[in-house]
Amino acid sequence: MKSYAVGIDLGGTNIKAGLVDSIGKIVLKKSIETCAEQGYKRVIERMAGLVLELVRTMGEEVKGVGIGTPGLVDAERGVVIELPNLKGWTNVPVCGEIRKLTGYRCFLGNDANNMAFGESTVGAAKGKRNIVCITLGTGVGGGIIIDGKVYQGSTGVAGEVGHTIIDMNGPECNCGGRGCLERYVGNKYISEYAVKVVKKFRGKSKIVDAAGGDVNRITPEAVYRAAKAGDMTAKKILRDIGRLIGIGLVSVVNILNPEMVVIGGGVANAGELLFRGVRDGLMERGMKGIVKSVRVVKAKLGNDAGIIGSAMLAMRG
Amino acid sequence: MKSYAVGIDLGGTNIKAGLVDSIGKIVLKKSIETCAEQGYKRVIERMAGLVLELVRTMGEEVKGVGIGTPGLVDAERGVVIELPNLKGWTNVPVCGEIRKLTGYRCFLGNDANNMAFGESTVGAAKGKRNIVCITLGTGVGGGIIIDGKVYQGSTGVAGEVGHTIIDMNGPECNCGGRGCLERYVGNKYISEYAVKVVKKFRGKSKIVDAAGGDVNRITPEAVYRAAKAGDMTAKKILRDIGRLIGIGLVSVVNILNPEMVVIGGGVANAGELLFRGVRDGLMERGMKGIVKSVRVVKAKLGNDAGIIGSAMLAMRG
Numbered sequence: 001m002k003s004y005a006v007g008i009d010l011g012g013t014n015i016k017a018g019l020v021d022s023i024g025k026i027v028l029k030k031s032i033e034t035c036a037e038q039g040y041k042r043v044i045e046r047m048a049g050l051v052l053e054l055v056r057t058m059g060e061e062v063k064g065v066g067i068g069t070p071g072l073v074d075a076e077r078g079v080v081i082e083l084p085n086l087k088g089w090t091n092v093p094v095c096g097e098i099r100k101l102t103g104y105r106c107f108l109g110n111d112a113n114n115m116a117f118g119e120s121t122v123g124a125a126k127g128k129r130n131i132v133c134i135t136l137g138t139g140v141g142g143g144i145i146i147d148g149k150v151y152q153g154s155t156g157v158a159g160e161v162g163h164t165i166i167d168m169n170g171p172e173c174n175c176g177g178r179g180c181l182e183r184y185v186g187n188k189y190i191s192e193y194a195v196k197v198v199k200k201f202r203g204k205s206k207i208v209d210a211a212g213g214d215v216n217r218i219t220p221e222a223v224y225r226a227a228k229a230g231d232m233t234a235k236k237i238l239r240d241i242g243r244l245i246g247i248g249l250v251s252v253v254n255i256l257n258p259e260m261v262v263i264g265g266g267v268a269n270a271g272e273l274l275f276r277g278v279r280d281g282l283m284e285r286g287m288k289g290i291v292k293s294v295r296v297v298k299a300k301l302g303n304d305a306g307i308i309g310s311a312m313l314a315m316r317g
Numbered sequence: 318m319k320s321y322a323v324g325i326d327l328g329g330t331n332i333k334a335g336l337v338d339s340i341g342k343i344v345l346k347k348s349i350e351t352c353a354e355q356g357y358k359r360v361i362e363r364m365a366g367l368v369l370e371l372v373r374t375m376g377e378e379v380k381g382v383g384i385g386t387p388g389l390v391d392a393e394r395g396v397v398i399e400l401p402n403l404k405g406w407t408n409v410p411v412c413g414e415i416r417k418l419t420g421y422r423c424f425l426g427n428d429a430n431n432m433a434f435g436e437s438t439v440g441a442a443k444g445k446r447n448i449v450c451i452t453l454g455t456g457v458g459g460g461i462i463i464d465g466k467v468y469q470g471s472t473g474v475a476g477e478v479g480h481t482i483i484d485m486n487g488p489e490c491n492c493g494g495r496g497c498l499e500r501y502v503g504n505k506y507i508s509e510y511a512v513k514v515v516k517k518f519r520g521k522s523k524i525v526d527a528a529g530g531d532v533n534r535i536t537p538e539a540v541y542r543a544a545k546a547g548d549m550t551a552k553k554i555l556r557d558i559g560r561l562i563g564i565g566l567v568s569v570v571n572i573l574n575p576e577m578v579v580i581g582g583g584v585a586n587a588g589e590l591l592f593r594g595v596r597d598g599l600m601e602r603g604m605k606g607i608v609k610s611v612r613v614v615k616a617k618l619g620n621d622a623g624i625i626g627s628a629m630l631a632m633r634g
Contacts, residue, residue, distance in 0.1 A: 072606065129471065130470060130471045142572070144572065144573075146463060146468065151463065151573075152574075153447060153573060153574025153575070153607075154446065154447045154574055154575055154576040154610065154611075155574055155606075155607070155610050156574070157574050157604075157606055157607050158572065158573055158574035159572065159574075160571040160572060160574075160604055160607065161571075161572060163567075163568075163571040163603075163604055164482075164568040164571065164572065165481075165482070165483055165564065165567050165568050165602065166482055166485045167484055167485050167486060168483045168484050168564050168602070169484060169486075175604045175605075176602075176604070176605060177567065177601075177602040177603065177604070178602060179484075247482065247485050250480075250482050250494060251480075251481040251482050251568040251569070251572075252568070252572055254477040254478075254480045254481065255459070255461065255475065255476065255477060255478060255481065255568075255569055255572065255573075256461075256468075256470060256475055256572075257469075257470025257471055257472055257473070257474050257475035257476075257477075258470070258471055259471040284494075285482065285485070285493075285494040285495060286480075286494065287474075287477055287480055287492050287493070287494070288492075288493060289389065289474055290470075290472070290474050290477065293471065293472050294471075
């Protein structure tokens with residue numbers, strides 16, 4: 001008999017939810033507006049409504065509901081501590097409310113952690129016990145799986161792989177530190193680096209075409225589209241960025257000796273050129289006895305990683 | 318009724334062993350030469366003999382034997398994979414042999430991990446679930462305790478906190494990487510830094526007196542003796558070194574969100590000046606929401622940490 005769980009990706013704009021089976025396949029998906037301005041009670045009611053709707057539509061019972069959201073959560077108690085994108089969400093007992101409204105057990109986690117859990121259960125690191133996940137985007141997020149479970153840390157905020165220092169004398173980071181990995185490979189900084197490199201070569205690069213002809217509007221996506229079209233400058237940029245990611249991963253890998261590093265988020269789509277850079281940086285700078293055994297792979301669950309990972313929390317919980 | 322275990326600190330020169338009670342007190346201690354040149358079988362026999370002697374002398378039964386040693390071990394199977402200081406120790410099933418020769422259950426661990434376990438069970442971090450230990454010496458070692466247990470990693474070599482990168486453009490490190498924490502705060506590098514600072518101030522410092530009058534023979538100990546005698550240059554050096562340790566800890570703390578960081582090894586004796594630097598570096602550069610909850614404390618078990626930690630492995634195993 002098949003079993004199912006509902007996974008919810010709670011964002012500032014949309015609530016995305018899916019009915020997911022035990023091997024991580026989404027069999028039914030729906031997205032509604034968050035309507036955050038109506039307050040957290042209403043948002044929770046909307047989530048509960050979505051859960052019941054999915055269950056009713058499918059006509060299948062579910063093992064529970066998993067919710068993932070960017071921000072600070074107390075996973076153990078199922079309470080949102082604070083969400084950067086949703087005002088007024090301070091110490092909100094989401095899981096208790098969802099349980100009351102739907103009758104289902106509810107599990108809560110930080111979105112990066114849930115994604116890592118998804119990758120470790122039904123994704124690129126399926127069956128691996130100790131892995132590190134890193135998500136490349138505006139910010140650089142992370143999730144740590146230890147012994148098959150999400151590692152939350154002592155106050156629930158572990159896994160900030162993007163704020164590994166790579167240069168203590170480097171530029172200031174949003175977090176208040178200096179020279180963190182995110183400060184080099186967050187989307188904005190990849191763009192800045194690409195603009196600099198392209199300008200150095202007097203703007204002659206397919207990257208500029210891919211950016212609509214304006215060198216100042218280069219995005220990471222423009223870089224990897226140009227790289228795929230064979231542009232040498234774009235290839236160099238991807239290798240450089242990959243190498244920085246690899247160097248950033250050295251500290252995490254030397255400390256945690258994971259079986260696998262899973263890289264997700266938009267920039268991971270840049271493909272093998274980026275990944276080769278990552279592996280080079282890691283092998284060149286990491287402890288030989290540790291880095292030789294770690295595999296670096298691309299995340300598998302893509303845009304639905306949040307829904308699937310959250311559902312897996314409920315499935316395995 | 319009291320219970321006891323034997324803890325062994327296996328080094329290249331000496332085998333140190335102690336009969337340890339359940340609160341981590343050594344009630345009987347003995348050290349013998351390793352006689353490494355006679356081969357591993359003989360060394361194991363010497364360890365077994367020492368265990369039986371301690372038990373006989375005390376007239377108390379023990380719960381088991383714990384062994385700690387620098388190098389690569391397979392803790393789960395009780396097998397030494399490779400020891401840097403003992404030739405010919407490749408894939409040696411130490412625990413199996415000790416059990417045959419003594420009749421006691423045997424537990425094996427890397428020395429830095431065992432020390433961390435000791436600190437987390439009966440030392441400075443007693444009762445804490447998630448901690449990071451760092452040992453300052455010739456090298457900078459580390460041990461990670463997660464959920465009350467030693468975190469071994471996927472191939473048993475986790476915890477290399479000394480090889481956290483703090484400056485990717487920094488000087489080459491023994492490990493083959495660049496700008497690792499150890500490259501700045503290992504004993505030799507503290508000495509080099511102190512020599513440089515003292516020479517800049519034209520050699521006028523109590524540090525030189527503490528080093529026997531020779532500026533080129535400054536040791537970390539000379540620095541903290543001078544600092545305790547009120548020397549300003551020495552105080553500055555300790556603060557600077559402490560701050561670098563703090564910056565090195567940022568990545569570990571941002572990733573692991575531990576309750577406590579325990580600092581041991583010779584240089585930890587430098588005291589509050591060093592620790593203030595560590596806390597400053599950590600608070601200045603770490604993520605506010607994470608570093609605010611972490612305590613940084615001095616290791617408590619001192620020179621016997623290896624014996625006590627190893628014994629605790631057997632006591633709790």
